[in-house]
Amino acid sequence: xxxxxxxxxxxxxxxxxxxxxxxxxxxxxxxxxxxxxxxxxxxxxxxxxxxxxxxxxxxxxxxxxxxxxxxxxxxxxxxxxxxxxxxxxxxxxxxxxxxxxxxxxxxxxxxxxxxxxxxxxxxxxxxxxxxxxxxxxxxxxxxxxxxxxxxxxxxxxxxxxxxxxxxxxxxxxxxxxxxxxxxxxxxxxxxxxxxxxxxxxxxxxxxxxxxxxxxxxxxxxxxxx
Amino acid sequence: xxxxxxxxxxxxxxxxxxxxxxxxxxxxxxxxxxxxxxxxxxxxxxxxxxxxxxxxxxxxxxxxxxxxxxxxxxxxxxxxxxxxxxxxxxxxxxxxxxxxxxxxxxxxxxxxxxxxxxxxxxxxxxxxxxxxxxxxxxxxxxxxxxxxxxxxxxxxxxxxxxxxxxxxxxxxxxxxxxxxxxxxxxxxxxxxxxxxxxxxxxxxxxxxxxxxxxxxxxxxxxxxxxxxxxxxxxxxxxxxxxxxxxxxxxxxxxxxxxxxxxxxxxxxxxxxxxxxxxxxxxxxxxxxxxxxxxxxxxxx
Numbered sequence: 001x002x003x004x005x006x007x008x009x010x011x012x013x014x015x016x017x018x019x020x021x022x023x024x025x026x027x028x029x030x031x032x033x034x035x036x037x038x039x040x041x042x043x044x045x046x047x048x049x050x051x052x053x054x055x056x057x058x059x060x061x062x063x064x065x066x067x068x069x070x071x072x073x074x075x076x077x078x079x080x081x082x083x084x085x086x087x088x089x090x091x092x093x094x095x096x097x098x099x100x101x102x103x104x105x106x107x108x109x110x111x112x113x114x115x116x117x118x119x120x121x122x123x124x125x126x127x128x129x130x131x132x133x134x135x136x137x138x139x140x141x142x143x144x145x146x147x148x149x150x151x152x153x154x155x156x157x158x159x160x161x162x163x164x165x166x167x168x169x170x171x172x173x174x175x176x177x178x179x180x181x182x183x184x185x186x187x188x189x190x191x192x193x194x195x196x197x198x199x200x201x202x203x204x205x206x207x208x209x210x211x212x213x214x215x216x217x218x219x220x221x222x223x224x225x
Numbered sequence: 226x227x228x229x230x231x232x233x234x235x236x237x238x239x240x241x242x243x244x245x246x247x248x249x250x251x252x253x254x255x256x257x258x259x260x261x262x263x264x265x266x267x268x269x270x271x272x273x274x275x276x277x278x279x280x281x282x283x284x285x286x287x288x289x290x291x292x293x294x295x296x297x298x299x300x301x302x303x304x305x306x307x308x309x310x311x312x313x314x315x316x317x318x319x320x321x322x323x324x325x326x327x328x329x330x331x332x333x334x335x336x337x338x339x340x341x342x343x344x345x346x347x348x349x350x351x352x353x354x355x356x357x358x359x360x361x362x363x364x365x366x367x368x369x370x371x372x373x374x375x376x377x378x379x380x381x382x383x384x385x386x387x388x389x390x391x392x393x394x395x396x397x398x399x400x401x402x403x404x405x406x407x408x409x410x411x412x413x414x415x416x417x418x419x420x421x422x423x424x425x426x427x428x429x430x431x432x433x434x435x436x437x438x439x440x441x442x443x444x445x446x447x448x449x450x451x452x453x454x455x456x457x458x459x460x461x462x463x464x465x466x467x468x469x470x471x472x473x474x475x476x477x478x479x480x481x482x483x484x485x486x487x488x489x490x491x492x493x494x495x496x497x498x499x500x501x502x503x504x505x506x507x508x509x510x511x512x513x514x515x516x517x518x519x520x521x522x523x524x525x
Contacts, residue, residue: 052433076435151434
């Protein structure tokens with residue numbers, strides 16, 4: 001299994017638990033939606049998976065490694081196997097689109113030759129070929145989102161987490177983005193997309209988890225006729 | 226040129242963190258430039274002082290000067306010179322001619338002074354066998370018996386005092402250079418910590434993308450090396466200009482200087498200058514790396 005959460009709870013300070021007894025398994029090659037209204041804890045759950053937050057209780061296993069025991073170096077190593085599309089994109093403003101997308105490759109120590117070959121190809125694939133030298137601030141929201149997706153998938157991660165990737169785009173583009181994720185998934189990457197839009201997620205025959213008042217339930221695959 | 230070096234972003238290394246936008250990148254090269262300037266001048270000063278001490282040791286430890294009164298008769302002078310030549314351990318004896326004596330004092334009196342009219346003493350240069358133990362007290366007594374006004378100047382006493390003074394000066398300069406090095410380290414530590422605080426949002430993104438601490442530290446160390454070399458180069462250029470100016474000014478003085486003047490063709494001086502610039506860059510780099518690595522290791 002790729003990701004396993006067992007009885008995971010999360011609370012900030014002495015407040016109420018945002019996540020309660022969350023138990024979920026993500027298998028290699030799977031494609032999952034995580035739905036729930038805004039504030040349901042979707043982002044927190046994703047943060048626990050990509051190790052930006054620690055669970056208050058429970059066991060989080062990532063790539064067969066118990067994350068409670070990992071040191072900083074191991075934590076970085078696990079994160080390099082995950083691609084993340086942040087809700088607010090989190091692009092590095094002073095870097096060009098090309099250098100933003102190249103970041104995971106450079107962090108992994110990929111040779112510049114590989115970066116010069118792969119990054120333009122990926123940007124072209126996502127319709128950003130002519131934006132490579134621009135800074136993120138000069139792009140539209142949809143374009144920034146595609147840059148964030150390109151950065152998340154450029155290393156063909158084992159796990160791709162996307163937090164509200166369809167939140168800022170119209171239905172047509174949202175559909176297109178999911179198709180992009182499906183193509184990545186077919187290459188072997190496990191995909192987990194968090195969205196508040198239940199109706200949108202229901203259009204696809206992918207397994208779905210629903211988060212409500214901190215409790216997670218499996219809904220199963222369903223596709224609109 | 227110096228301004229262009231400070232703003233030399235076109236040839237700066239490609240880094241993920243926006244170092245060009247924070248103030249540390251603007252003031253650090255100037256501080257390093259000042260430190261390198263002081264360190265180079267201090268280092269050159271130490272080098273010249275060492276040369277001077279070696280010259281003094283070489284020339285004075287085996288030489289003595291005998292001074293006979295201006296009114297000493299030719300016969301007594303001849304007798305004194307003969308006695309000196311017979312003294313055990315004296316390698317050579319040279320009675321300075323009036324012209325040689327005049328040349329010796331010319332730098333102080335200036336050209337055109339009629340030295341013949343002055344009551345100059347008769348000087349005798351003695352070179353001692355370095356391995357011999359000359360009985361100076363006996364020699365002094367013998368000379369006084371020949372010519373009561375004779376004086377034997379033993380430079381070694383003065384040399385010992387000068388040597389002690391020079392060693393203390395070396396200590397002061399060495400301490401100064403050490404203080405500059407410590408200040409450089411502290412400045413880079415402060416700058417690196419400030420830089421980490423300023424760039425924390427981008428550092429967070431890099432961490433989330435899987436960057437290990439050493440990757441982040443590498444960003445800071447490369448930036449510090451670049452700033453160190455840039456600042457060092459500026460300080461080195463100004464120090465070189467200062468040395469050239471001082472060397473030319475020293476060359477224009479006709480009087481003998483008490484300390485060796487900077488010789489512009491002395492390769493050691495330029496090697497010291499280049500080495501100081503490189504060391505400043507390396508110190509900045511290593512300090513930045515260690516500072517950032519420690520800070521990151523404390524993060525949750």
